[in-house]
Amino acid sequence: MAIEISVIIPVYRSSGHLKELYLKLIKSLSQIDKSFEILFIEDCGGDSSWAILEEISRNDMRVTSIRLSKNFGQHAATMCGIEHAKGKWIVTIDDDLEQNPEDIPLLYKECIKGYDLVYGVFNERTHSLWRNLTSDLARKLFTKAIPSLNYDYTSFRMIKSHIAKALLKFDSPYPFIDGYLSWLTNNYSSVIVKHSERGSGNSNYTFTKLMKHTMNIFISFSEIPIKISSWIGIFASGLGLVWLIFILFSKLTGSVTVSGYASIMAAILFFGGVQLIVIGVMGEYISRINFKTSKKPLYLIGQLKTTQEKHD
Numbered sequence: 001m002a003i004e005i006s007v008i009i010p011v012y013r014s015s016g017h018l019k020e021l022y023l024k025l026i027k028s029l030s031q032i033d034k035s036f037e038i039l040f041i042e043d044c045g046g047d048s049s050w051a052i053l054e055e056i057s058r059n060d061m062r063v064t065s066i067r068l069s070k071n072f073g074q075h076a077a078t079m080c081g082i083e084h085a086k087g088k089w090i091v092t093i094d095d096d097l098e099q100n101p102e103d104i105p106l107l108y109k110e111c112i113k114g115y116d117l118v119y120g121v122f123n124e125r126t127h128s129l130w131r132n133l134t135s136d137l138a139r140k141l142f143t144k145a146i147p148s149l150n151y152d153y154t155s156f157r158m159i160k161s162h163i164a165k166a167l168l169k170f171d172s173p174y175p176f177i178d179g180y181l182s183w184l185t186n187n188y189s190s191v192i193v194k195h196s197e198r199g200s201g202n203s204n205y206t207f208t209k210l211m212k213h214t215m216n217i218f219i220s221f222s223e224i225p226i227k228i229s230s231w232i233g234i235f236a237s238g239l240g241l242v243w244l245i246f247i248l249f250s251k252l253t254g255s256v257t258v259s260g261y262a263s264i265m266a267a268i269l270f271f272g273g274v275q276l277i278v279i280g281v282m283g284e285y286i287s288r289i290n291f292k293t294s295k296k297p298l299y300l301i302g303q304l305k306t307t308q309e310k311h312d
Helices: 018-030 049-059 074-084 101-111 129-145 161-169 177-184 207-221 224-253 261-293 307-311
Strands: 005-011 036-042 063-068 089-092 117-122 157-160 188-193 301-305
Touching: 005 018, 005 074, 005 101, 018 036, 018 049, 018 101, 036 049, 036 074, 049 063, 049 301, 063 074, 074 089, 074 161, 074 177, 089 101, 089 161, 101 117, 101 157, 101 188, 129 207, 157 161, 161 177, 207 224, 207 261, 224 261
Parallel strands: 005 036, 005 089, 036 063, 117 188
Antiparallel strands: 063 301, 089 157, 117 157
16 A cells, blocks of 8 residues: 655654654544554664664554664754655654644645645744744855745655655755755745644754754855855955055155064964965865765664564
């Protein structure tokens, strides 16, 4: 029987509420269609999540659990799930219960109107103030880097299968699924969903991780950083030329008799700093070229609990 919906859940340190998440998914998906599958991708969080997923997989033929060989990150884990999904529609949802499985039918009703992609968008977020502020700032920056990006993008999405499978054709060590989707289709919509409290534990996202993610997206998906470095170089060159003219004019008019140590050091430090900035930006692009040409896998599966294994 053809599978209507595949649900992909990247799992990272969520042992405290995995069973609750599973039960909510079963209840929600059963309201849409009896032919569904659930794929849990355990991203080596170091807790007891994998043991719980093994138990769930043994008791339910509709569940497949995959454990990656190491921690590759949420986007890589999601791509792994997409590669193994068999459904006509593919849903991605977080493991923390902040995105409600009960809202999946809302996404499905919107998708069958003819959309390739539907996002579950929060009207209000339950995150801390700093998390909301930094997320909003990052979104605004991302829309500058990727003008076609849906401003309301979230990790709670329902995607038509052939669009989701096309994501696998992108070859980048720094995946950004919503950036890819903005290149693949303009036929998307969104529905308002409730943002709930986290099931247990604390968020795994930190300010450092958010900044690293933002930098990776900007450099991988945009020419803006290299253009900014070029303009900084032009500005610094112009400033240096103006400074040179000023020194020569002062020398000819007798305003300056002895060159000052402070002004020379200030000029060296300023222009040296500008050069390091420009070289650093160029180095980021070159390092990404190196990663891509090295053909490193986006992820590697450590353990896989498939339906066939359960039969055996």
